[in-house]
Amino acid sequence: MSSKSDKKYQSLIERGSNRSTPVSRALFVLFRALDLPIQYAILSSRSLGAPLVNALGGAHLVPSGRPVYLFGTSIGLSPQRAILFGMAVGSFVKQSHWVTSISQEPLSPTSSGLVGTVNTIYNSLNTLFFTNAATSVLSYASVGWDETRLPVQTVVGVAMYIFGMGLEWVSEMQRLKFKKDPKHKGQLYTGGLFGLARHINYGGYVLWRAGFAVAAAGWVWGTIVGGWLVYDFTKRAIPELDVYCGKRYPGQWAQYKNSVRSKLLPFIL
Incomplete structure (x- = not known):
């Protein structure tokens, strides 16, 4: 592979290195944590997104229905809004665990800020679309405007x-x-779920991101989000990994690509 191709597929992550970057990892968790009060503020009765929705010519939805109680205390959100906020919390927990316990490769402060910001944008678009009457899943769902009942879009999105x-x-x-087993040093992992698709972790990300979007604003928005992520992964992230893995595991990677044809999801993509 030429140096021109290497430059084209530069990664946000410094692959192949175990250099310690605790400050960048802490920044990543901080950026992801800051997302939670933003999403709560958009979804709550004192909506952070109301001025933006109204400024863009939309009609902001005032929260309705009995709020959810957790351990005997109201969280101030209807069931529908509580589910969306829970999805934001889940994304924070998963990605914080990834950066602190799973990822072995260095991150730069810039990459930490960029990834954190992009995920906040995705979450904020979902919650803003839900609180806008024209785009909310409640605008065409069978439950009408009742936020205590869950439309099929939300059920499918949660699944x-x-x-x-x-x-x-x-x-x-x-x-x-x-990877943690010393006897596997220098070997490519092709087992488990990676035996079904070469980048099945990316496929999982596409699914939960699309599900979050479906639960907030319905089928069309979920399809847009899922379609964009598939495009981004297949045109950017996967080619970059092909370059890296082809160099690090030349024979193994070629054999793996030949035996496992699916890239993101088995039998689908």
């Missing part, structure tokens, strides 16, 4: 979210366990 999060998390933990 996609849970399944996708499981795929991403479990596959990465399986690979980490393999």
Whole structure:
């Protein structure tokens, strides 16, 4: 592979190095943690997003319905909004665990800030679309405007979210366990869920991100989010990994690509 191709597929992560970057990892967790009060503020009665929705010509939805109680205390969100906020919390927990316990490669402060910001943008678009009358899943769902009932879009979105999060998390933990065993040094991991698709952790990310979008704003928005992520992974992240893995595991990687044809999800992508 030429140096021109190497430059084209530069990664946000410094692959092949175990250099310690605790400050960048702490920044990553901080950026992801800052997302939670933002999402809560958008979804709560004192909506952070109301001025933006109104300024863009939309109609902001005032929270309705009895709020969810957790351990005997109201969290101030309807069931529908509580689910969306829970998805944001889940993304924070998963990605914080990834950066502190799973990823072995260095991160730069710039990469930490960029990845954290991008994920906050995804989450904020979902919650803003939910609170805008024209784009909210409640605008055409069978439950009308009742935020205490869950439309089929939310149920499907939650299922996609849970399944996708499981795929991403479990596959990465399986690979980490393999890499930590000294007898596997220099070997490519092709077992577990990675025996079904070469980048199944990316496929899991696509699923839970699309599920979050479906639960917030329905099928069209979920398709847009999922389609964009598939495009981004297949045109940017996967080619970059092909360059890296082709160099680090020349024979193994070629054999793996030949035996496992699926890139993101088995029998689909």
